Amino acid sequence: MTTAILNGAAHQPARAATPPRWSDAMNAEWTKLRTLRGPRWTLLAGLLATVGVGALICFFMNRNFASVVSDGKPFEPVRTSFAGLVLGQLAMVVLGVTMIGGEYASGMIRLSLTAVPNRTVFYAAKAAVLAGVTFLVGLVAAFTAFFVGQAMLGDHGVSLGAPGVLRAVLGGAVYLMLIALLSLGVATMLRRQTLALGILVPFFFLVSGILQAIPGVTAATQYLPDQAGQRFLQIHHQSKDAYGPWTGLLITVLWVAAALLGGWFVLRRRDA
Amino acid sequence: MIELRELTKRYEDKTAVDSLSFAIRPGQVTGFLGPNGAGKSTTMRLILGLDRPTGGQVLVDGRSYAQLPAPLTHIGSLLEASAAQGGRTARDHLLWLARSNRIPDRRVDQVLAAVGLQDVARKRSGGFSLGMGQRLGIAAALLGDPPVLMFDEPVNGLDPEGILWIRNLMKGLAAEGRTVFVSSHLMSEMALTADHLVVIGRGRLLADVPMEEFIDRNARSYVRIRTPQPQALLDALDSRGITAVRAPDGSWEVEGSDPAAIAALAGAGGVVLEELSPQRASLEEAFMRMTADAVEYHADATLNGVRPAADLTESATTTTGATS
Structure with a gap:
């Protein structure tokens, strides 16, 4: 058995012809992601939640349009069709957290870092693969949610060609990607997926909404990553808004950058 | 490498x-x-x-x-x-x-x-x-x-x-x-x-x-002796330049001699023996002795400049604390 393993008596190293590059670290991360069932189901659940909840809200909005929409505020057809993002973004949180948290939980992180000892390359490859996958799935989710939602809204819907609409729909995909990256950064800082999920899921699902409802705090909550990001999904400027869609995107990007940098800092400094 | x-x-x-x-x-x-x-x-x-x-x-x-x-x-x-x-x-x-x-x-x-x-x-x-x-x-x-x-x-x-x-x-x-x-x-x-x-x-x-050197150095073999007349035994052994060391359990240990020679000496000196048995310390024991010493060495780490390996390996071979 023993000698069969190997190449016979004299050991001849079978080295790769060219040293591994950046793309090899990404290839490894992509292979990791696609060979687990969890991420597939998570992404599918996120897709269905985003489209399904959006369609449902649009359907009832259309039936009770006059009573729901007050006259002072311009109606937001795109954002209404993205109502399911509140639920869909949780899938992104789970994916972003488990992508690194699963490695810490199983101890595989040590194997990963012996294979790719440059931690910046390892982390960047992970972030790049996560960004690519969530953006693509986000595109499918955003366009499907938009078209289904607008169909449900009937006369109150808008076409993709209307001003600001394409930007807002693409924004849905960008938003989902950014939430996933934020979660990756937070999980890398905390290094424990249960802890990261325990903080992020209630935050995105509950806390942000509750804070928003507290008078006096509302103004500040506009700067939270989810609310700022969702501003990018609006096509009209609402009277309560302190800033426009692009500023909203910038604010979310800054949150994400801070989380990713924090994770990078911790990953580089700490023993694995 | x-x-x-x-x-x-x-x-x-x-x-x-x-x-x-x-x-x-x-x-x-x-x-x-x-x-x-x-x-x-x-x-x-x-x-x-x-x-x-x-x-x-x-x-x-x-x-x-x-x-x-x-x-x-x-x-x-x-x-x-x-x-x-x-x-x-x-x-x-x-x-x-x-x-x-x-x-x-x-x-x-x-x-x-x-x-x-x-x-x-x-x-x-x-x-x-x-x-x-x-x-x-x-x-x-x-x-x-x-x-x-x-x-x-x-x-x-x-x-x-x-x-x-x-x-x-x-x-x-x-x-x-x-x-x-x-x-x-x-x-x-x-x-x-x-x-x-x-x-x-x-x-x-x-x-x-x-490994071989470690075994040679640490797999210590000795003869264990019990006697009600320790002084007589020591005198008899001493006549041939053999030294016995007292083990904590009251027996005596002799290194570098065989049971037959010791029996002959004891018999000639009229010493009563209750036990005369060849012993071989296991490598496990040698290892435990060595690492136990490491604890002591650590406690009074004043031997700067002395290579711990040499120092401790040697002391391990001469320690007589092993009991069976």
Whole structure:
């Protein structure tokens, strides 16, 4: 058995012809992601939640349009069709957290870092693969949610060609990607997926909404990553808004950058 | 070849690895021995660049780990039984690992067959037994066909068949000219596998010797004597220049003499003997003596400049504290 393993008596190293590059670290991360069932189901659940909840809200909005929409505020057809993002973004949180948290939980992180000892390359490859996958799935989710939602809204819907609409729909995909990256950064800082999920899921699902409802705090909550990001999904400027869609995107990007940098800092400094 | 130079790792309250310097050479199995908590695993993590040393350096093939272009083709390692996520199949686990270092995919099937996991290659590793998990970890270590291999406590929790398999594997790898570095807290296991021995205790180097030399030096043989007339016995022995040392249990121990000669002397002196038996201290005992001394050495660390290995190996051979 023993000698069969190997190449016979004299050991001849079978080295790769060219040293591994950046793309090899990404290839490894992509292979990791696609060979687990969890991420597939998570992404599918996120897709269905985003489209399904959006369609449902649009359907009832259309039936009770006059009573729901007050006259002072311009109606937001795109954002209404993205109502399911509140639920869909949780899938992104789970994916972003488990992508690194699963490695810490199983101890595989040590194997990963012996294979790719440059931690910046390892982390960047992970972030790049996560960004690519969530953006693509986000595109499918955003366009499907938009078209289904607008169909449900009937006369109150808008076409993709209307001003600001394409930007807002693409924004849905960008938003989902950014939430996933934020979660990756937070999980890398905390290094424990249960802890990261325990903080992020209630935050995105509950806390942000509750804070928003507290008078006096509302103004500040506009700067939270989810609310700022969702501003990018609006096509009209609402009277309560302190800033426009692009500023909203910038604010979310800054949150994400801070989380990713924090994770990078911790990953580089700490023993694995 | 792995080279440690004054390698040190300090945590806030303790020094896990204390200026370790030694080299692990190719073509032999080097056993890395120490009691639990001696710093073996920390040393191995330092070698792999997983932990950052507080001082000193460690080189693999003349380079620090981070500088190895495709590290898995230089050094393969098994740190813990299953560093795999249970939801992934054995084959997929090796596949991502291979791709990270540009190792061809066909190598994955080769190593799976080599460790005997080909039939469960497409089963998820979460359902594997401890032994199968260990084999998967070894397959990962062999993936890059590296000249240096490192295993941390590879036989822990394995059944006798698995232990034998790993033992033969390590010997086979060394016979091919590879560097094999394997840790254990069991001297008896090392005695069967290793050609060379590196012993640490409390993060310090205690011995760096060929196995044979360690056995010669430490497998102390002596004769145990019990008598109600100790003074008469000592006088009788002293007439031939033989010295006996009193053991804590009240018996006497004589080194470098055989029972027949002692019986003759005792008989001539009219000494009554209650016991006269040849004894051989086990290697396990020698190892425990050596590491027990390490604790003492650590407590009064005033012997600066004295190479601990030489100092302690010597004191271990002359200590008479061993009881049977």
